Amino acid sequence: MAKQPAAVVGVGQTHHRAKREDVSMAGLCREAIDRALADANMTFDDIDAVVVGKAPDLFEGVMMPELFLAESLGAAGKPLLRVHTAGSVGGSTAIVASSLVQAGVHKRVLTVAYEKQSESNAMWALSVPLPFNMPVHAGAGGYFAPHVRSYIRRSEAPTHVGAIVAAKDRQNALKNPYAHLKNPDTTVESVLASQMLWDPIRYDETCPSSDGACALVIVSEDVAAASPNPAWIHGTVMRSEATTAAERDQVNPQASRDAAAALWKQAGITNPLEEIDAAEIYVPFSWFEPMWLESLGFAELGGGWKLSESGATAMDGKIPVNCSGGVLSSNPIGASGMLRFGEAALQVRGAAGEHQVDGVRRALGHAYGGGSQFFAMWVVGAEKPSN
């Protein structure tokens, strides 16, 4: 049985900031939702179901906040689902929302993902000490830094590649009105001069902590007919593996490689470097760009850094990556994955504004979470999928 065709016809996001002190959690979500509905030319009355995603509840100190938010999100009297798959959650949530349409259950689904990190402190929430354990854990940066070191060793990458990626994404963010970080002066040199936080990761190579939300309207084929520029969903995939396992490849996890292989197959893509026109890849620490380029098959093993170093991932490069500025420029954790999925949709819809890449026919949205063990990805296209 084939999936029912589904398309994104509305994308909305907040102005991401370190602290959005002007809004409540509901207000934050509504800012994204109202933009998505307007983009889709719809109202709440048109929506059949709502899917909410966010990362750990400890971040905002509310258990299952979708329950108290239900009315404000227009979900009261409708089906409401809440997804949580760690950092990949924004992507997973979009996929669950798609499946409501692809299953033929609903025709118009609203999905929203958010994080209001300023309500607490992510480093605290992620590093609550466990009894009996050694308290060396130091947030996400502390977790990922050793694996970045492993990548550098394994690929023999020159150490400035991370800075190239960071400078590129920060420059791209200047073209995105919603991005959190706007530092026009960021250069490779300034990144290299920034403080070493979790050696080998420097301050300017890390993502910010943001308040923000992203919302999408995903609809069935007949509803999409009314949209001037639907982004058709050509493939979706989720894969999970363990956080820690004997001899687990933590630089290039099997779940990532398997997910990419399944995704390209679904989307009928045999050479992603040639066939994908823009990619929004979850890069919370700059080195993850070359790491994921290899894992996703845009580059051969050990060749990811060469692609990043060559400028191929810049907006005018062969495979523009994170034209929006990416996670390195805005990181409302729970929403970050959906922002990648939404930005990919904007690219194929020709609606990305100043950070639009010319002539994008197919784009990748990518998210990962946990200790690089949860993966969610999709391919969207300007044309209706033939399969």
Place this chain on the structure above:
Amino acid sequence: MTRTLSAPVTVAFDYTRSTGPVIGRFLTGLRDGQVVGGRTSEGAVVVPPPEFDPVTHEPITDFVEVAPVGTVTSWTWVPEPVKGQPFDRPFAFVLVRLDGADAPLLHALDVSSPDEVSTGMRVQVRWREERVGSITDIECFEVATESGPTGVEAIGDNPVTGVIVPVSLDYLYAASPEESAFYRGLNEGRILGQRCPTCEKVYVPPRSACPTDGTPTSEEVEVSQTGTITTFCIVNVPFLGQKITPPYVSAYVLLDGADIAVLHLILGVPAAEVRMGMRVEAVWKPREEWTYSLENIDHFEPTGEPDADYDTYKHHL
């Protein structure tokens, strides 16, 4: 001996909530000694005001002051209050429809026995003296008096835009039986792993399920106290709740005889000289300080042996 080791954990944070305009208006009112409701598109006055209209979904903008006196529409008795509730002695939770409002508000009622509360009874707000813009600015409700609630004066003229909500939860954290065996071994100065009967990998600590095949690890294997640093990071960041003062090196140490690395602290060598492949050994705290914890090992430090060849540990990265 119980099957598992357990220890208390408190998860506590003072959340800094931004309220947005609607809840902010309500909390501003409380600070200033007023109860403010919101009028919905259908004309109902709701306290606290909903942020968005239930029908039109537009933000609520029509605010109405209601009386600090009202009628109990439902109540219950709280015989065993939990931490954080308005009283630490038995009290009533009530739904109170304030005069001028169409929907009731949830709060506490100060009475000394369930016999003193009933549906339909008249109650009034008891204001807290130090009001900050919080639902707890209403200390509680009390039985209505003829003179009505003691009036209070407005405290400030800046609107309330944020509220601090302390959340503190106490848990009893238990280690799994397999982890408990590991921590008990540490209490004897030994590092105990277990072998997975399916894939035969040695896990340190042992696991309730081998993540590769889902089989619990079983056969006990004592591993060496010497191992190889596979990879590491130098933590230079201070953060809330941190227990070790930065900078420090946190490293994955693959102990000889184990198939998975443990994360630990490296000392006895300048951070800049720590290398992948460096051979290190466990340095234990004095025996009298041992508990059931990985912290019994104070840190790892270099053995002085030549570095391990990359090929011997590259599949552990």
Place this chain on the structure above:
Amino acid sequence: MRDVAVVGFAQRQMPEFDGSPTCVELLVPLLAECYEQTGWTRRDVGFWCSGSSDYLAGRSFSFVQAVDAIGVIPPVNESHVEMDLAWALYEAWLKIQTGEVDTALVYAFGKSSAGVLRRSLSLQLEPYTMTPLWPDTVSLAALQARVGIDAGVWDEAAMAEVANRSLTDAEKNEYSIRKGGSSVEELLARPMYADPLRKHDCSPVTDGAAAIVLAAGDKAREVREKPAWISGLAHFVDPMSMGTRDLTRAPSAARAAAQLDLSGVELAELHAPFSHQELILRRELDLADDVRVNPSGGALTSNPMFSGGGIRIGEAAARIWSGEIGKAVAHATSGPALQQNLLCTLEGRN
């Protein structure tokens, strides 16, 4: 829509689980039971979805270790909801409906006893004007019970009747942690707890986990002679506010019921953590008097958080497999005072 059936179910419930809040050691034997029931291995499962809560465990990402119980090399097609097992089942059912997979295993777990459950659940409320008062779950349910009593919609005797029947039925359920019926009179003579609720009107704090296996079409027929076919599945949510809701009703349950065909239902497993909530649900589902309600003893006798709702589906399915009944409705709830409700009809045909 594809024909999808419940073909496997395993559960464990206990007052205090002597193990870690990740519940991995509890899940391993449950998954083994599912494999035994189906004759499958983990590689026969096309999709996995779990339900749990970080606030039950007291730590972020408490669910990530649970996948160890599966054994995740090769990696799996997997998702997680911060919801009850019943909604994990819903996500899996969707996945099968898209045609992407033919089989799924869903599980959920929770160690409620790790904290003070009724207090932890205050974190589920509106965080600005409710949580700072720490209204516990029992108090909120009691406020709801009183509204119904005052309005004459139910009374304490009707509540005691629900409790007595549940405690009596629980004697036949090895997993129930509270059992032993007596009489309505005897129950009413017991002391009040959270007036108007007595302790037997409230579900006991329960640790536990459960797993359910779904399969489409022939895959289901290969497993069971009488698979429990999911003939309807619907869920809705109401606003949270205790002030604006009519607390004697559960509109989201009624709305779900309206989407399903409840005619011919012989049995209803209703997820009612408080006795009066069963009365609300029976009214919203418009159940006939001869429909057998909660023969398992229901949530009043055992209610492991995050699997308690899904267990209702499993209990109903097991009675269809055995041929005891031909059609059942199962219900799951979430949130304070029946805020969110899911209904699932199951039918035993070949």
